[in-house]
Amino acid sequence: xxxxxxxxxxxxxxxxxxxETVEAMLSRIRTEGESAVTDFALSLDGWNKPFILSKEKKxxxxxxxxxxxxxxxxxxxTYTANVTGGMLTNRYxxxxxxxxxxxxxxxxxxxxxxxxxxxxYNHPFFGIGVGGSKYSRMENxxxxxxxxxxISRLLSEHGMIGLVMLFLLIIIPIRNALSQSYLxxxxxxxxxxxxxLTINHSAMRIAFPGFIxxxxxxxxxxxxxxxxxxx
Numbered sequence: 001x002x003x004x005x006x007x008x009x010x011x012x013x014x015x016x017x018x019x020e021t022v023e024a025m026l027s028r029i030r031t032e033g034e035s036a037v038t039d040f041a042l043s044l045d046g047w048n049k050p051f052i053l054s055k056e057k058k059x060x061x062x063x064x065x066x067x068x069x070x071x072x073x074x075x076x077x078t079y080t081a082n083v084t085g086g087m088l089t090n091r092y093x094x095x096x097x098x099x100x101x102x103x104x105x106x107x108x109x110x111x112x113x114x115x116x117x118x119x120x121y122n123h124p125f126f127g128i129g130v131g132g133s134k135y136s137r138m139e140n141x142x143x144x145x146x147x148x149x150x151i152s153r154l155l156s157e158h159g160m161i162g163l164v165m166l167f168l169l170i171i172i173p174i175r176n177a178l179s180q181s182y183l184x185x186x187x188x189x190x191x192x193x194x195x196x197l198t199i200n201h202s203a204m205r206i207a208f209p210g211f212i213x214x215x216x217x218x219x220x221x222x223x224x225x226x227x228x229x230x231x
């Protein structure tokens with residue numbers, strides 16, 4: 001169990017009014033609910049941060065922030081499409097720079113992906129060797145393009161070893177994120193998701209996915225000052 005805050009142990013003796021005080025506090029909490037708890041936390045413990053939200057409040061927050069992200073996404077897309085003269089819209093509607101619809105929406109990526117999965121099927125244990133997928137495509141398809149999917153490349157060139165690599169690449173950042181604060185989880189999850197989506201269409205051909213993956217296994221420390229002082 002993860003504790004947001006834990007009180008220090010203390011032995012209290014000689015106060016005959018403790019029972020009456022506690023009963024009065026509990027009675028107020030039953031009557032006023034969360035507002036009473038908030039008041040007591042602030043007056044007795046100096047705690048003014050949020051408590052665990054109810055399911056209703058969680059649902060409202062999810063809807064609120066999802067709507068905000070959607071609106072901002074529409075605004076950003078419209079602005080970017082306008083700045084690029086419609087090139088961004090063409091890129092994601094299967095059109096070239098002239099606005100002509102292309103034959104293959106994936107620009108050949110699906111063909112490369114199928115070829116590499118086929119090599120993994122034919123060589124499941126040790127794969128076809130490092131860099132072998134390039135020569136396999138040259139022989140079987142007459143294509144000299146580099147791999148655009150890091151997952152299929154790992155499987156085709158390394159076989160089951162590549163599968164273990166992929167498992168470790170995913171599970172290690174997840175375990176790292178789970179051991180950190182909620183805000184840190186949000187950042188680390190975004191880094192991991194960005195890395196995973198990027199290697200699925202451009203592999204590791206540039207340094208940026210590797211840099212983002214490195215951020216996903218980092219440890220984020222929140223600089224929060226504890227203003228609570230006990231005598």
